Amino acid sequence: MQRKSLSNRLFQFGLICYMLLLSAIMLLPLVNVLCLSLEPNYIAIEPGRLHLIPQKITLKAYEDIFRNGQIMRSFGNSIFITVAGSLLGTLFTAMMGYGLCHTHIKGIHFVSYMILFTMMFSGGIIPSYILVKNLGLMNSLWAMVLPSMMSAYNVILMRSFFRSLPPELAESALIDGCNEMQTFVLIILPLSKAILATILLFYAVGRWNSFFDGVMYITDQAKKPMQVILREILIMSDNVDTSGDLDVGMNVKMATAFVTVLPILCVYPFLQKYFTKGVMLGAVKG
Amino acid sequence: MKKRLISVIPALAAILTLVSCSPAAPSSSASPAGQPSGSSQQPPAEQANYQPVTFHVMIRGTADTFGVPRTAEIQAKTVKDRWNIDLKYEMVDKNTYNEKVTAKFAAADFPSILYYGDAKVIQNAIDSKVFVPVTKAVMSPEYDNVDRQLYFIRWYQNGEYYGFNYHSGAPETINLRGDWLKNLNMEVPKNPEELKEVIAAMTNNDPDQNGKNDTYGLTMQGDLGMTGQFWSMFLPAPRIIPTKGAGLYIDSKDNTVKTILDDVPNMEKALAWFNSLYQEGILDPMYVTLKQQDVEAKFVSNQSGVWVKEIGGLPSRLAQIQNNVPDAEIVAMPPVETVSGVTNYDLVAFKSDCYFMTKDAPDVERGYELLKYLYGKEGIYAEAYGEEGVEYSLQGGAFQWLNEEARERSNPARVISSYLDLQLLDPIPVVENAFQAIQAMASWIRILPLTPQQQSPTTS
Numbered sequence: 001m002q003r004k005s006l007s008n009r010l011f012q013f014g015l016i017c018y019m020l021l022l023s024a025i026m027l028l029p030l031v032n033v034l035c036l037s038l039e040p041n042y043i044a045i046e047p048g049r050l051h052l053i054p055q056k057i058t059l060k061a062y063e064d065i066f067r068n069g070q071i072m073r074s075f076g077n078s079i080f081i082t083v084a085g086s087l088l089g090t091l092f093t094a095m096m097g098y099g100l101c102h103t104h105i106k107g108i109h110f111v112s113y114m115i116l117f118t119m120m121f122s123g124g125i126i127p128s129y130i131l132v133k134n135l136g137l138m139n140s141l142w143a144m145v146l147p148s149m150m151s152a153y154n155v156i157l158m159r160s161f162f163r164s165l166p167p168e169l170a171e172s173a174l175i176d177g178c179n180e181m182q183t184f185v186l187i188i189l190p191l192s193k194a195i196l197a198t199i200l201l202f203y204a205v206g207r208w209n210s211f212f213d214g215v216m217y218i219t220d221q222a223k224k225p226m227q228v229i230l231r232e233i234l235i236m237s238d239n240v241d242t243s244g245d246l247d248v249g250m251n252v253k254m255a256t257a258f259v260t261v262l263p264i265l266c267v268y269p270f271l272q273k274y275f276t277k278g279v280m281l282g283a284v285k286g
Numbered sequence: 287m288k289k290r291l292i293s294v295i296p297a298l299a300a301i302l303t304l305v306s307c308s309p310a311a312p313s314s315s316a317s318p319a320g321q322p323s324g325s326s327q328q329p330p331a332e333q334a335n336y337q338p339v340t341f342h343v344m345i346r347g348t349a350d351t352f353g354v355p356r357t358a359e360i361q362a363k364t365v366k367d368r369w370n371i372d373l374k375y376e377m378v379d380k381n382t383y384n385e386k387v388t389a390k391f392a393a394a395d396f397p398s399i400l401y402y403g404d405a406k407v408i409q410n411a412i413d414s415k416v417f418v419p420v421t422k423a424v425m426s427p428e429y430d431n432v433d434r435q436l437y438f439i440r441w442y443q444n445g446e447y448y449g450f451n452y453h454s455g456a457p458e459t460i461n462l463r464g465d466w467l468k469n470l471n472m473e474v475p476k477n478p479e480e481l482k483e484v485i486a487a488m489t490n491n492d493p494d495q496n497g498k499n500d501t502y503g504l505t506m507q508g509d510l511g512m513t514g515q516f517w518s519m520f521l522p523a524p525r526i527i528p529t530k531g532a533g534l535y536i537d538s539k540d541n542t543v544k545t546i547l548d549d550v551p552n553m554e555k556a557l558a559w560f561n562s563l564y565q566e567g568i569l570d571p572m573y574v575t576l577k578q579q580d581v582e583a584k585f586v587s588n589q590s591g592v593w594v595k596e597i598g599g600l601p602s603r604l605a606q607i608q609n610n611v612p613d614a615e616i617v618a619m620p621p622v623e624t625v626s627g628v629t630n631y632d633l634v635a636f637k638s639d640c641y642f643m644t645k646d647a648p649d650v651e652r653g654y655e656l657l658k659y660l661y662g663k664e665g666i667y668a669e670a671y672g673e674e675g676v677e678y679s680l681q682g683g684a685f686q687w688l689n690e691e692a693r694e695r696s697n698p699a700r701v702i703s704s705y706l707d708l709q710l711l712d713p714i715p716v717v718e719n720a721f722q723a724i725q726a727m728a729s730w731i732r733i734l735p736l737t738p739q740q741q742s743p744t745t746s
Contacts, residue, residue: 042609047576047583129389138395216386219342219376232379 028052030261037061037255044250061255070221071229071256077141078208078226085145085207090200093150094192097158098184112159119152125216132217143217144210144225151206154199161195162188197274208264230260336370339648341656344376344390344397346383356677356695360668361660368659369652391416396644398653403639408441412448417642419446423654428662432705441640449640452661456597456703457631459720460515463591463607464615466493474617474723478519478559481592481619482568488591489568494611504563505570505590507581512594518630519622520556521546535626552625597720598699604716618720631724663706670700671711678711685711 035051036044040058065071100112137143173183214228233256358375365371378386387402402408411417424438424447441449470493475481485503493501506513523535523546537544563569585593586606600616607614621629647653659665671678677692678685687693701708702717
């Protein structure tokens with residue numbers, strides 16, 4: 001085994017220290033939130049100190065959350081929006097990306113530019129609202145899935161990946177009697193698991209965290225997604241005053257925040273590899 | 287594998303479709319949970335004369351999340367029984383409320399009743415007849431004892447009232463730890479000099495008697511929000527936010543509107559008072575970094591002894607303090623007469639925020655009844671306490687909670703801030719004391735400057 005030089009070891013040590021510091025910076029807010037959620041409210045509201053180790057532990061905040069029907073309903077809504085939005089978004093993004101690879105089709109470049117255009121200019125809140133209203137999607141969970149089903153960025157990523165695949169694969173499938181749809185489903189998609197996982201994860205994270213659409217298009221309290229409810233809880237600052245807002249306590253606010261990030265927190269480490277892998281696949285040969 | 291993939295996609299699509307089409311869980315904000323639907327229920331006699339209509343009420347707030355869905359249930363049941371109205375609330379959080387209203391207006395998607403405060407938008411809506419007059423509701427006999435000139439004049443135009451304002455806002459007072467005052471053998475201060483003495487004692491004389499020098503008499507927000515009551519002790523206008531200007535007042539000498547920023551001699555006095563607190567080390571030096579919630583947290587966690595808060599918000603804060611200090615008390619400082627003869631406290635009268643009925647209200651006449659109910663005595667008590675016989679009882683005139691959860695969820699602030707002459711069913715000592723402390727305000731309430739110069743119709 002080759003002995004490392006002193007400078008090399010120092011560099012490694014510095015690198016480890018730097019990464020530890022970086023990790024601490026990332027982790028401290030999370031630990032802080034977890035600690036606050038586990039403390040009784042009268043301790044959690046104490047200012048002037050960083051809450052990293054609970055002075056006293058109680059699970060009352062979590063009990064309150066799981067007893068609250070509204071939060072559990074919103075959890076279900078978010079799961080539906082995330083699952084439906086991610087699956088449909090990935091499917092249609094893949095279809096569009098594949099279609100855009102066929103540069104021999106007349107007008108395909110114009111379509112590509114149109115897609116690029118949406119990355120720079122959006123319709124804005126009011127046109128989007130009018131569109132959703134006229135589509136009859138107001139107060140429907142589909143309002144959070146359909147209008148923003150595909151992201152132009154992801155379409156381009158997908159197109160770049162498909163372009164990196166040897167065209168001979170599709171050609172041989174066509175010679176063997178497949179039509180375009182069969183070629184896409186039976187040949188192309190199975191070869192694209194990495195990019196599909198990446199895009200799926202992009203969409204899933206985006207959908208889970210999406211908030212503004214929920215505020216704009218959902219009017220029924222029972223249909224609001226988790227992020228909207230979380231925000232409502234977090235801004236409940238003034239305990240029972242004339243505005244009528246009710247304080248739920250700092251510990252409950254933090255417990256809700258923690259419960260909200262938990263699903264992504266659990267899934268992310270296992271799918272993280274697809275992020276780098278998929279993006280590299282799409283980018284290097286784009 | 288390939289076949290499995292092909293079969294999985296349509297299966298997933300089918301599952302998603304089924305899930306999304308399944309009926310949503312009952313909404314606590316819509317029709318009452320657990321209530322039978324209208325068709326299966328025998329309609330009461332009063333309801334029989336009305337065709338069913340749906341009123342969409344858009345409100346800025348979040349109370350439905352953890353709050354009192356019972357309120358919505360009671361209100362929805364009552365208005366259904368009486369006027370065959372299906373009441374649908376849409377609650378939007380305060381940070382995105384204006385954006386949503388703007389989008390709704392642009393799409394001509396008006397709720398039946400809207401709570402709103404942007405004066406420019408409101409004026410446009412009145413001019414374009416999007417908002418319809420609510421004069422019939424305002425002129426209801428229930429409000430005969432209310433000074434309409436004071437509370438409803440903001441949106442009185444062309445002989446009609448357009449805005450329905452139902453609460454004045456109880457005044458924000460300077461509050462002190464009463465138990466600390468007792469420990470220090472001091473009285474509630476009545477003027478700036480006495481207040482400074484109390485602040486000094488609360489900083490230096492161990493008011494909580496824990497043997498540590500760990501308290502400050504006063505801390506405040508870095509942006510000077512919620513400090514107007516201190517500044518107004520020296521300056522001629524209440525509701526001052528020094529960093530945001532305002533502080534307009536009428537100079538009786540020449541009958542013109544002026545700003546406190548031009549009142550150099552009195553501003554110097556105010557600055558000198560604050561400066562002396564800082565120089566003597568009795569003002570928490572950390573104040574420059576503090577936000578509203580930090581100031582509150584310091585007060586409820588025994589780190590500071592003076593705090594400005596609306597009276598309605600005191601009971602819950604006292605309860606938090608009493609978690610650690612069971613015999614804690616909060617007392618309000620009486621108002622101080624300013625140089626212009628008004629008080630350093632003020633009511634939130636004349637604000638733009640009101641309830642407006644739009645042209646899309648399905649039945650304007652029933653809309654008046656709805657407003658009168660929701661924001662009249664019955665609606666306010668329902669919101670504050672719940673339903674008699676379910677949440678509380680009044681047998682023999684004695685109030686009694688029927689369950690602990692109802693007591694915890696009660697919101698007496700609605701009663702406190704109402705301009706109707708309503709009594710608290712369940713008296714709260716800290717509130718009663720605060721109101722006693724500010725009794726002198728009654729004769730000092732004055733109309734804010736820049737009031738529209740229209741004449742209000744006389745009370746019928």
